[in-house]
Amino acid sequence: MSLSAEIPVQDELDYMTSCALPTPWAQFTLHAFVEKATGKEHLAMVLGDISNGEPVLARVHSECLTGDVLFSQRCDCGAQLEGALKRIADEGSGVLLYLRQEGRGIGLVNKIRAYRLQEAGADTVQANEQLGFKPDQRTYGLVKPMLDQFDVKSLRLMTNNPRKIDAMTKLGIEVAERVPLLVNRNAFNQHYLDTKAAKLGHMMKPLTPAPVEDGAL
Ligand SMILES: Nc1nc2c(ncn2[C@@H]2O[C@H](COP(=O)(O)OP(=O)(O)OP(=O)(O)O)[C@@H](O)[C@H]2O)c(=O)[nH]1
Numbered sequence: 001m002s003l004s005a006e007i008p009v010q011d012e013l014d015y016m017t018s019c020a021l022p023t024p025w026a027q028f029t030l031h032a033f034v035e036k037a038t039g040k041e042h043l044a045m046v047l048g049d050i051s052n053g054e055p056v057l058a059r060v061h062s063e064c065l066t067g068d069v070l071f072s073q074r075c076d077c078g079a080q081l082e083g084a085l086k087r088i089a090d091e092g093s094g095v096l097l098y099l100r101q102e103g104r105g106i107g108l109v110n111k112i113r114a115y116r117l118q119e120a121g122a123d124t125v126q127a128n129e130q131l132g133f134k135p136d137q138r139t140y141g142l143v144k145p146m147l148d149q150f151d152v153k154s155l156r157l158m159t160n161n162p163r164k165i166d167a168m169t170k171l172g173i174e175v176a177e178r179v180p181l182l183v184n185r186n187a188f189n190q191h192y193l194d195t196k197a198a199k200l201g202h203m204m205k206p207l208t209p210a211p212v213e214d215g216a217l
């Protein structure tokens with residue numbers, strides 16, 4: 001990429017720079033943005049031609065240091081990150097936005113506090129509320145200027161979260177297709193995933209089958 005691309009392009013964000021990022025699955029280009037209001041560094045991993053007007057295979061991933069980096073099995077984040085990058089590599093093009101909204105927007109220390117409350121019996125939603133937060137504090141406004149940088153207007157979005165799809169639509173980004181991302185259900189995260197499905201609307205089949213009603217078979 002030429003240096004002339006390294007200029008501020010958006011009100012909310014500065015586009016900073018890029019480099020090649022070899023991964024086990026493909027060589028992506030890593031683009032760095034800085035959010036003006038907070039100084040947070042947000043990332044885009046791009047593979048192939050995503051500016052050709054076709055819907056782009058995409059993942060809008062929220063930071064989860066424990067899951068993405070420290071191999072935590074409490075959640076499905078690390079496996080979703082890997083699964084999304086593999087799928088983009090398999091298809092030969094796509095984009096992964098890595099948004100620094102750790103702990104559904106409450107930050108790492110508060111997420112650890114929330115985990116501690118979950119160890120005492122709260123579920124993931126109750127734990128946030130006990131700490132004085134909404135169940136999900138995330139916003140997605142930065143997705144628009146990040147995608148504008150690559151002239152992307154339509155997504156094949158890898159997610160199970162209907163609120164993420166609504167947020168894209170409200171930003172004027174078309175979600176041409178939802179691509180489910182169901183990975184790494186395990187003994188440690190099944191209650192968390194079932195709570196996401198029951199209370200946060202995530203589109204996931206519960207692990208425990210619903211009771212069969214009389215006469216249903
Ligand atoms: N506050 C809080 N945040 C959590 C917890 N577990 C994971 N997270 C954070 O939740 C975010 C990921 O959200 P998820 O609900 O797993 O997934 P999603 O992004 O809404 O939906 P998908 O696109 O389907 O993955 C990351 O920022 C994690 O750090 C938890 O128990 N409490």
Ligand SMILES: [Zn+2]
Binds near residue numbers: 076
């Ligand atoms: Zn996680």
